[in-house]
Each structure stands twice: as C-alpha cells, then as structure tokens.
Amino acid sequence: xxxxxxxxxxxxxxxxxxxxxxxxxxxxxxxxxxxxxxxxxxxxxxxxxxxxxxxxxxxxxxxxxxxxxxxxxxxxxxxxxxxxxxxxxxxxxxxxxxxxxxxxxxxxxxxxxxxxxxxxxxxxxxxxxxxxxxxxxxxxxxxxxxxxxxxxxxxxxxxxxxxxxxxxxxxxxxxxxxxxxxxxxxxxxxxxxxxxxxxxxxxxxxxxxxxxxxxxxxxxxxxxxxxxxxxxxxxxxxxxxxxxxxxxxxxxxxxxxxxxxxxxxxxxxxxxxxxxxxxxxxxxxxxxxxxxxxxxxxxxxxxxxxxxxxxxxxxxxxxxxxxxxxxxxxxxxxxxxxxxxxxxxxxxxxxxxxxxxxxxxxxxxxxxxxxxxxxxxxxxxxxxxxxxxxxxxxxxxxxxxxxxxxxxxxxxxxxxxxxxxxxxxxxxxxxxxxxxxxxxxxxxxxxxxxxxxxxxxxxxxxxx
Amino acid sequence: xxxxxxxxxxxxxxxxxxxxxxxxxxxxxxxxxxxxxxxxxxxxxxxxxxxxxxxxxxxxxxxxxxxxxxxxxxxxxxxxxxxxxxxxxxxxxxxxxxxxxxxxxxxxxxxxxxxxxxxxxxxxxxxxxxxxxxxxxxxxxxxxxxxxxxxxxxxxxxxxxxxxxxxxxxxxxxxxxxxxxxxxxxxxxxxxxxxxxxxxxxxxxxxxxxxxxxxxxxxxxxxxxxxxxxxxxxxxxxxxxxxxxxxxxxxxxxxxxxxxxxxxxxxxxxxxxxxxxxxxxxxxxxxxxxxxxxxxxxxxxxxxxxxxxxxxxxxxxxxxxxxxxxxxxxxxxxxxxxxxxxxxxxxxxxxxxxxxxxxxxxxxxxxxxxxxxxxxxxxxxxxxxxxxxxxxxxxxxxxxxxxxxxxxxxxxxxxxxxxxxxxxxxxxxxxxxxxxxxxxxxxxxxxxxxxxxxxxxxxxxxxx
Numbered sequence: 063x064x065x066x067x068x069x070x071x072x073x074x075x076x077x078x079x080x081x082x083x084x085x086x087x088x089x090x091x092x093x094x095x096x097x098x099x100x101x102x103x104x105x106x107x108x109x110x111x112x113x114x115x116x117x118x119x120x121x122x123x124x125x126x127x128x129x130x131x132x133x134x135x136x137x138x139x140x141x142x143x144x145x146x147x148x149x150x151x152x153x154x155x156x157x158x159x160x161x162x163x164x165x166x167x168x169x170x171x172x173x174x175x176x177x178x179x180x181x182x183x184x185x186x187x188x189x190x191x192x193x194x195x196x197x198x199x200x201x202x203x204x205x206x207x208x209x210x211x212x213x214x215x216x217x218x219x220x221x222x223x224x225x226x227x228x229x230x231x232x233x234x235x236x237x238x239x240x241x242x243x244x245x246x247x248x249x250x251x252x253x254x255x256x257x258x259x260x261x262x263x264x265x266x267x268x269x270x271x272x273x274x275x276x277x278x279x280x281x282x283x284x285x286x287x288x289x290x291x292x293x294x295x296x297x298x299x300x301x302x303x304x305x306x307x308x309x310x311x312x313x314x315x316x317x318x319x320x321x322x323x324x325x326x327x328x329x330x331x332x333x334x335x336x337x338x339x340x341x342x343x344x345x346x347x348x349x350x351x352x353x354x355x356x357x358x359x360x361x362x363x364x365x366x367x368x369x370x371x372x373x374x375x376x377x378x379x380x381x382x383x384x385x386x387x388x389x390x391x392x393x394x395x396x397x398x399x400x401x402x403x404x405x406x407x408x409x410x411x412x413x414x415x416x417x418x419x420x421x422x423x424x425x426x427x428x429x430x431x432x433x434x435x436x437x438x439x440x441x442x443x444x445x446x447x448x449x450x451x452x453x454x455x456x457x458x459x460x461x462x463x464x465x466x467x468x469x470x471x472x473x474x475x476x477x478x479x480x481x482x483x484x485x486x487x488x489x490x491x492x493x494x495x496x497x498x499x500x501x502x503x504x505x506x507x508x509x510x511x512x513x514x515x516x517x518x519x520x521x522x523x524x525x526x
Numbered sequence: 527x528x529x530x531x532x533x534x535x536x537x538x539x540x541x542x543x544x545x546x547x548x549x550x551x552x553x554x555x556x557x558x559x560x561x562x563x564x565x566x567x568x569x570x571x572x573x574x575x576x577x578x579x580x581x582x583x584x585x586x587x588x589x590x591x592x593x594x595x596x597x598x599x600x601x602x603x604x605x606x607x608x609x610x611x612x613x614x615x616x617x618x619x620x621x622x623x624x625x626x627x628x629x630x631x632x633x634x635x636x637x638x639x640x641x642x643x644x645x646x647x648x649x650x651x652x653x654x655x656x657x658x659x660x661x662x663x664x665x666x667x668x669x670x671x672x673x674x675x676x677x678x679x680x681x682x683x684x685x686x687x688x689x690x691x692x693x694x695x696x697x698x699x700x701x702x703x704x705x706x707x708x709x710x711x712x713x714x715x716x717x718x719x720x721x722x723x724x725x726x727x728x729x730x731x732x733x734x735x736x737x738x739x740x741x742x743x744x745x746x747x748x749x750x751x752x753x754x755x756x757x758x759x760x761x762x763x764x765x766x767x768x769x770x771x772x773x774x775x776x777x778x779x780x781x782x783x784x785x786x787x788x789x790x791x792x793x794x795x796x797x798x799x800x801x802x803x804x805x806x807x808x809x810x811x812x813x814x815x816x817x818x819x820x821x822x823x824x825x826x827x828x829x830x831x832x833x834x835x836x837x838x839x840x841x842x843x844x845x846x847x848x849x850x851x852x853x854x855x856x857x858x859x860x861x862x863x864x865x866x867x868x869x870x871x872x873x874x875x876x877x878x879x880x881x882x883x884x885x886x887x888x889x890x891x892x893x894x895x896x897x898x899x900x901x902x903x904x905x906x907x908x909x910x911x912x913x914x915x916x917x918x919x920x921x922x923x924x925x926x927x928x929x930x931x932x933x934x935x936x937x938x939x940x941x942x943x944x945x946x947x948x949x950x951x952x953x954x955x956x957x958x959x960x961x962x963x964x965x966x967x968x969x970x971x972x973x974x975x976x977x978x979x980x981x982x983x984x985x986x987x988x989x990x
Contacts, residue, residue: 269890269916317889317916324892347908347921350881391883391921415875417814419855425781426733428788435989444811446990447981452733452781457811457855517911525899526910
C-alpha cells in the first residue's frame with residue numbers, strides 16, 4: 063500500500079460519524095418532524111417536511127451534525143405568511159428548545175434538541191428548471207441531485223475532502239471564509255470520482271480558466287468561461303446552468319487549495335487533516351513590525367453582514383496606512399461575532415522617516431502650482447523643484463510618522479461600514495502588549511494571534 | 527512704464543556686447559580668414575570661408591563671443607580629406623594658437639586667438655532642400671535663414687531670451703543641458719516677434735501639443751504633431767521640414783521654461799537674468815536624507831559622450847537604489863569634464879528597516895513555489911503565506927540596509943557605460959563630510975552641491 067492510501071486509511075476514522083451520532087440525529091429528525099407536522103396541520107394542510115443538507119446526503123463530518131429541516135409549501139403561500147405565521151408556529155412548538163430567529167433572505171428558526179442544532183426553514187416546492195422564489199428554494203434540488211449522483215462509497219470521499227478543506231480553513235461559502243461549500247465539495251467528488259482525483263485535478267487547474275460542467279449545460283468550454291467571467295473557479299450548478307456553485311471561492315482560497323493538493327500529493331501526511339497545536343511562542347517578528355490594530359465593539363449581526371463590514375473596514379485600514387507611506391504586509395480580522403472584533407495590519411516600518419517627498423501638479427498648471435507652493439509655504443525643507451516628468455515637488459517634514467497617530471487621524475476614512483463607526487472604537491493598539499490584554503477575555507484570540515503573526519500556511523505544509 | 531518694460535530695460539545692458547568686444551571679434555575673424563585662406567589656396571582652390579553661429583547673426587551674449595568659422599567645400603572633396611588633410615593644414619597654420627582637435631561627427635579644430643575661442647569646421651556647401659552629408663552642413667542655411675528673417679531690432683530680443691534661458695540653466699541643446707539651442711531661441715523670436723511675446727506664448731503651450739511651424743511646411747497642426755510624435759516641443763526647422771529644431775528640449779526643460787515664463791510675467795524681476803550668490807549654507811536636510819554618492823574618475827571625452835554616459839549611470843544608480851527599497855528623491859551629476867564626476871542620489875530613508883517582504887511566485891506555479899521556499903529556507907521570519915492575489919510571500923531579514931553596502935553590492939549593475947567601469951570608482955560617499963573633501967580640489971563643486979541640495983528652482987522664483 064502506498065503512502066497516500068495509508069494516510070487516507072488512517073484518516074478515515076476522523077471523518078466517519080459514530081453509530082451513536084447517526085442514531086441521535088435520526089432520532090432528533092423524526093421527533094422534530096412529528097411534532098412540527100402535527101402543529102402545522104392545524105393551520106395549513108399542504109406542506110412537506112424534508113431533511114436537507116449534509117445529514118440528508120450522508121456526507122456530514124462528525125462535528126457537523128446540524129440538521130437542516132426544510133418545510134416546503136406551494137407557491138400560493140406568501141413570503142409574509144412565512145415571516146408572520148410560520149415562524150411563530152415553530153417558535154411556539156419548540157419553545158422548550160431555545161428557539162432563535164435567524165435572518166437569511168427571510169427568517170427561519172434555530173432550535174437545539176439533545177445537543178443538536180436544528181434549523182427549521184420554510185421554502186417553496188420547486189421543480190427542476192423552475193425559477194426559485196427565495197434563496198433557499200434551490201436546496202431540495204441540490205439534495206436530490208447529490209443523492210441521485212453520489213455513489214454510496216463516494217460519501218466518505220466527500221467527507222475527506224471536507225475535512226481537508228476545513229483544516230485549511232477554506233471550508234464554507236460564507237463571507238468570512240470565501241471558500242468551498244459542502245455542496246461544492248460534493249459536486250467535485252461527483253465530477254472527479256474520489257478525494258484523490260479531486261486533488262489530482264486541482265493541481266492541473268489554472269485560476270480563471272477552470273470550468274467544471276458536470277451536466278454539460280454548455281456546449282463549449284469557451285461559452286462556459288464567458289458566462290462566468292472573472293471567476294477564479296467555475297463549477298456549473300447541475301440544477302441551474304446560470305449559477306456558479308463555486309462563486310464564493312476567492313482567488314486566495316482557490317490558490318491555497320491547489321497548492322495544498324500538490325503539497326499533499328507530494329508528501330502525504332495526516333497533518334493535512336488535523337489542526338496543529340499552536341506553539342507557546344510569541345513571534346520575534348513583532349519587534350520589527352508595526353502592529354496597527356483597532357479593537358471594535360460590534361453589534362449583533364448576521365455573520366455574513368458582520369464579516370462583510372469587517373473586511374471592508376480592514377481594506378480601508380490597509381489603504382490608508384499605505385497612503386501615508388507604510389508598507390502593509392498583511393491584514394487580519396478576529397471576532398467573537400458577538401461583542402468585539404480586532405483588525406490588525408502589520409506594517410514596515412514601525413515608524414516613518416522624518417521627511418517626505420510631496421508631489422505637486424505639473425509645472426504648466428500654473429495656478430495649481432501657485433496654490434501648491436502657497437499651501438506648503440513655511441514647511442518646505444528643500445525645493446520646490448521640477449522633476450523629469452514636469453511635476454513640481456518639495457521635501458517637507460512628515461506630519462504623521464507614528465502608527466497610532468496615523469490610525470487616529472484617518473479613522474473617519476476607515477470606518478465606512480453601516481454598523482461600524484467612530485463610536486464603535488474600543489481602543490487603538492500599536493503594540494503586542496496592548497493586544498494581549500484582550501487575550502484574557504477572549505480565549506481563542508491568543509492562538510489566532512500567534513498563528514496570524516507566524517503566517518505559516520498549512521497549504522504549503524510539505525514544502526517547508 | 528510698466529514693471530516688465532522697466533525690468534527689461536534695466537537688463538538690456540547685461541545682454542549687449544561692448545564695442546570693444548565687437549571690434550575684437552571682427553578683428554580676430556578677419557585675421558583667421560586671411561591667414562587660413564592663404565594657406566588653403568596652396569592645396570585646394572575651391573572653398574569659402576564663412577562666419578557662422580551667433581556672432582554671424584549678431585545675437586551673441588557678451589560672454590559667448592566664440593567664433594564659428596566654417597570652411598565650405600564642394601561635394602567632390604571626401605570626408606577623409608577633411609580628416610586627413612584639412613585638419614592638419616589648420617593645425618599647422620595656427621600652431622601658435624594652441625590648436626586642439628575636437629570630434630563631433632567629424633573632427634574640427636579649436637584655437638584661441640586674443641582670448642577668443644575659434645572653432646574652424648570643414649563642411650559641404652549645401653543649397654536649401656539638399657540633403658546634408660555631415661551634421662554641420664545645415665548650419666550655413668540656419669545662419670542665412672536667421673539673418674534673412676530676424677529684424678535688426680529683434681536681435682536684442684534673442685539676447686534677452688538666451689540670457690533668460692541661460693540663467694535657468696536650459697540654454698543649449700547639448701546632452702548635459704537638454705535645453706534650447708541658440709538657433710531655437712532665434713526661431714522662437716522670429717515666430718512670436720519679441721522676448722515678451724515668446725514668454726506669453728509659452729504660458730499657453732501644452733507639452734506634447736505644441737507645433738511651431740514658421741514656414742508652414744505642414745498643412746495641418748495634426749500632420750505636424752504626428753510627424754514629430756512624443757516630442758514635448760516641436761519647432762519645425764524652416765530649412766528642413768523633417769527636422770524638429772527643438773528635439774533636444776526635454777520635458778523637464780520645457781516645463782521649467784513655461785513656468786518661469788509665467789512666474790516672470792506675473793512678477794517681473796531682474797533676478798531672472800542674474801545668477802544668485804549661493805548662500806553660505808549647508809542645508810539642514812542632509813541630516814535626514816540619505817546622500818548616496820559615487821565619485822568617478824573619468825577619461826577625456828567629448829562632453830556629449832561624457833554626459834550621456836553619466837546620465838545613463840545616474841539612472842541605473844537611482845533604479846538600483848529603488849529596487850533595494852529606497853525612495854530616491856533626486857539625482858544630480860557634477861563633473862569638471864576633465865578628471866572627475868560625482869553622481870549623488872538623495873534617498874529616504876537613510877537606512878532601510880531590518881525586515882523585508884519578499885514576494886514569490888503564484889501558489890499554482892508549484893515548482894517555482896518549491897524553489898522559492900527552498901532558496902529562502904533558514905531566513906524565513908514569518909510565512910510562507912499566500913496573499914489575496916495568490917502569490918506566496920515571506921518576511922525575511924533585509925540583507926542590505928545601509929546605503930554604502932547597497933551601492934557596493936550593485937556597482938556592477940550600475941556602471942554599464944562604455945567608459946565608466948569598476949576601475950573608474952574613486953570613492954563611495956554616503957555622507958556630506960565625505961563629499962566635502964572634494965570641494966577643496968574642485969572649487970565650483972561646493973556651490974553646485976549646495977544648490978543641488980537646496981533644490982529651489984529659479985523657474986518658480988516669483989511663487990515662493
């Protein structure tokens with residue numbers, strides 16, 4: 063038996079749910095279905111309670127045993143009815159199971175039964191080819207497609223692929239991750255046959271030039287690529303030719319998956335399926351890097367909204383630091399998703415030089431030149447002189463040299479997200495000690511911080 | 527009388543040669559012509575000795591009384607005869623006047639008679655429309671054109687324009703200056719009428735969109751611009767429609783002339799015609815700037831060759847420093863044109879940070895990634911990680927942080943000119959004290975150095 067097979071065999075036990083888990087899940091589903099069915103029938107007779115998601119497809123990982131229970135209605139029912147009547151019925155029915163209302167495109171209910179999270183989601187019955195009315199209506203078609211096309215022995219292949227993705231941190235289509243959804247993992251296994259074949263195929267991909275079209279909805283590769291222009295990876299949704307099932311996958315996630323595939327095939331190891339212990343090690347590097355950080359009080363928001371806003375703010379943060387003259391090495395975001403978020407940008411240098419070149423207008427824009435010189439009168443150290451490109455320039459003392467001041471002065475340009483503003487700022491930190499205070503209150507911050515600062519990407523595991 | 531007129535009237539005396547100068551010049555020319563004529567006739571009868579240049583056109587400045595004596599021959603004479611026979615006759619004829627051979631496209635002789643420099647240049651008789659055989663053959667046509675088209679009262683206008691250019695340091699078409707030749711100044715006055723009108727016109731120019739076509743060789747402005755694409759300034763040579771008399775003018779020289787014209791018209795002052803005293807002032811700025819300098823032993827070369835090579839080396843110098851991470855503020859070149867040249871690049875900062883971001887290949891170029899990581903193994907501080915653009919990057923200690931080391935390590939890439947190589951290096955200086963040693967041997971170095979470091983451009987005089 064070769065190295066790859068033996069690694070995969072040893073990893074197999076990590077991805078297989080136990081009999082107890084399977085039994086529990088089935089039991090919970092039967093229970094929910096029965097109780098809910100009885101209550102719903104009193105109000106409205108025409109519905110189907112169905113199981114969706116990875117449990118329905120038997121492709122779930124042992125630590126991913128959440129249930130997606132979809133209640134399908136005919137199109138005569140209105141969306142308002144979902145919101146106003148259905149949600150209340152569900153909440154009342156399961157009031158002893160800590161029901162919570164969550165909002166995607168429309169609200170749904172989450173309960174917790176015997177330690178298992180159950181999402182109860184209303185949707186419209188949809189036949190293949192029909193236009194979905196809500197974002198979740200397509201889900202039953204996905205479930206059916208996977209059940210019909212994934213052979214029983216391929217389920218473990220999906221599980222391996224999911225764990226591989228998960229270990230890399232690219233499992234999930236949510237904005238935080240920008241990675242591979244469970245459905246996408248299933249489609250890849252259907253397309254290529256097995257976990258290993260998916261990896262082998264991935265090493266031959268080229269970003270922006272991949273089009274995986276299982277149902278051959280497109281007659282040519284070119285057609286497909288043109289329909290989904292600017293997508294690093296295209297996997298045509300078998301149940302909807304105009305949808306890219308990989309649209310969430312960022313270039314970075316794709317690149318990381320590809321290189322991890324290569325790296326794993328070259329030197330297979332169980333480490334690709336297990337999270338390493340974070341060493342008890344504060345990287346030396348922080349002594350030589352600027353550690354620009356904003357600690358933000360966040361409101362309770364749906365994770366996609368929250369991470370979308372945090373990512374926008376992080377991008378503005380980096381842009382403003384670059385504008386002032388810092389080289390921004392990397393930006394990281396940590397959040398407990400409840401109370402606090404931390405955005406860190408590492409910079410070179412820690413403090414900017416005392417003078418700066420200030421570039422003015424071309425010499426032949428005389429009135430602009432006059433204004434430029436007038437505005438800087440009194441702070442000109444050298445110049446004004448005229449460069450080869452005809453622009454008037456001066457040397458002047460740099461106003462902002464320290465990271466702390468840089469952040470403070472630019473905060474109003476950085477905080478441009480709807481739910482994050484100047485009042486959200488808890489603190490501005492520019493050294494590691496300042497950040498370490500927060501590691502006391504948020505236990506998973508420290509491991510994240512160390513990993514973030516060390517930046518050793520698992521995708522490259524076999525190469526270093 | 528308005529301000530401009532009164533300034534011009536006061537400056538007039540600076541640009542008018544004295545009667546003594548005029549008498550001396552005439553006297554020297556008559557003398558040279560007589561003696562040379564007698565000697566040449568013994569060998570070859572068919573020639574004309576003519577006076578060319580600014581003295582012939584009476585547009586010369588008091589400190590520009592050099593004589594250009596052109597000896598015109600029929601085309602039956604060969605270029606070899608110029609080189610082998612003519613030059614020797616001239617040297618023999620004027621052996622008491624310190625004859626020197628100079629090389630343009632072909633050799634000519636320079637003598638010094640009564641303190642006046644006389645260039646004796648062989649050329650072919652050329653009629654308008656005929657193709658020149660050597661670069662200087664066109665000169666007599668230029669002289670004739672100017673004499674025919676420049677009114678007597680416009681000569682002082684040319685002189686004013688020349689002195690204005692000279693004070694700015696943009697008078698001359700040579701590579702060192704990349705500015706306005708005497709002929710170009712004359713054409714501008716012919717085109718616009720007077721010194722002031724030239725300035726007024728210049729404030730309305732737009733670089734790369736100027737086409738001054740006195741003889742209307744082109745039917746449309748567009749035609750003209752297309753013929754001389756990528757020229758910041760086009761002045762069609764009246765005696766050769768395919769030649770741009772302003773082809774030597776760099777964008778920088780043009781921009782400086784334009785803004786100086788605006789600046790002068792706005793606030794006229796005699797200072798535009800006089801070189802200021804350099805203050806006894808070593809700019810404070812050197813404390814905060816890196817002063818990267820190479821002192822070079824140069825061979826005796828024609829100035830255009832020398833300055834061409836020095837400019838190439840200076841550009842490579844700046845490029846290499848930028849490549850290593852320095853911001854290069856400006857580059858200056860000083861030379862006595864005989865023994866030594868100094869190239870100075872001012873940088874921010876004086877010393878680079880201790881770490882650097884090192885960017886590798888895209889993650890999907892697996893073998894390049896492997897090599898990249900292998901090559902850097904042992905020096906990786908953080909990483910390798912994968913950026914949003916898919917590239918693999920690391921942080922590593924910066925190898926070269928100090929200017930001195932930067933220059934030394936890159937010298938072989940910087941010294942790429944035919945006459946300047948590693949053996950030409952006299953010293954590498956990275957502080958002002960090191961440079962000041964040379965100011966003892968080269969008296970005009972210090973004023974140049976101070977002016978260069980202060981960088982206050984006279985073209986912007988009225989604005990600060």
